[in-house]
Amino acid sequence: MTKPRKELWGGVIEFGDLEPGKYTATAEAWNLAENILEGSGSTEITVRAGETTDCNITMILEGQTAYYSKYMILTDYLNTKYIYDYPSCNKSSKSVSFGTSYNTVEDNNGQIYHIEGSNLYKDDDYVLQISNASNLIKNPLYYDSKTNTYWIGLEKSILFYLQNSENSYNTSFNRNLNASKGESFLNFAVQENKVYLIYIEKDDPIANIIYFTKDENVKLTEQKRIQLSTIGVSGKVTDMAVLEDGTVAVLVRSVGVGTETEGFDSMLLNDKDTVYSRGALVLLSSDLSTYKVYGWTDSPRTISAKLNSGSDDPYNGAPGNSQIASITAYIPDYAERNSHFYGPMRIVAIRPKELVIADCGANFVLADYKEHRQGKMFTHNRLMTVNLRNFAIGCKKEFNEDELKFQNLSISGNIAVSTDGDWSNKYVDEK
16 A cells, blocks of 8 residues: 555545555644644445545544533433533532433533423533423433534424523424324434434334425424444444534443343343344444444353252352353453443533543343353443544443442343352453
8 A cells, every 4th residue: 555645624535556455544633833633533344456436425523513512411310410521430529410310412612401291401501491301301402513513303393492582482293193003102302404313113212314405494404314223233322412513423222131121120031032242333324324333242142040950060050059051141242341342321422523421231241150250240331432533443431330320220130150169250351
């Protein structure tokens, strides 16, 4: 491959000496006077012999005009909310009285909007009263950083509010969903003239996305629908956002015992159950025509788990006890634990070059009776990062459950097999 080629300004850049094959083209926009990287982007291309290959690179802004989350609003399973500073990943000195508020969003000035009862607040200041607040959808509040405006979503309509407007102007539109199928809204996201709504049908937990365009009168025109099940993920949608470049980011969470939506809150594990603890970040183009899936575990692992009556063979069962049956678990391989999701819940920070995602689930490891080591379920409450230039996934912070616990993760069963004597309290802490 040829050496990287640098240009002082944008335009058409040509390479005439590339061998056939696959390449990654990366572009960066620099403010040379101040030596500041203002934007970057990359794309994959395939060069074929005797053919000219064109590619356009969309850059992600990295300057002061782009949206920056200054904080991360984290909620533990007791519904207590904490504000963490983005750079340090420690609890912030910023104070907001959340009470029973939910669905917090942050604007570009670091002010936090949240809903409590029928009221919208900015930090601790009252902003406006929400009409028909009892009909709010699951994630009713969304901030559009492009236009510095807020949307509040109701089950039967979407109300549009202008930020800091004393006499809040609003409008609504019909859902155009099929009531006979039990369709309902879960999430939505807005960027300028584009609106994306996520809905489900009764008895079908995997969601669908509708893409609308809106005019100056906030009239919406449906453009396209897509079923997430057709792109190879399953479970339930927990969050969505429109990124600076128009990409639609959707989180899918698949966590449960025998089901992908119930979680691990005091679930009973049986040897015939399938255990799920996985998830995905799905990035779709603004018109929903293309997509990529990141962090998803597609293949299962076989986990030794439940004691049945049977053998005293020390290679297959605990001495004097029984043989170990197995369960099927859709979880990341242990070696993939920091590059895959256990159960993404919420996008807690958006930066021009990074997403931070609250991720919560469990990793199961095999019991090793030949080496006298037990199996164990390891819980994970952590912040994962996704680099928006190369889409690498990493772990920003792993929380001890005494510090922060996004979900209650507990299963009744014999994952950690109890035995006596030399076999007690010995766990497999890695694969």
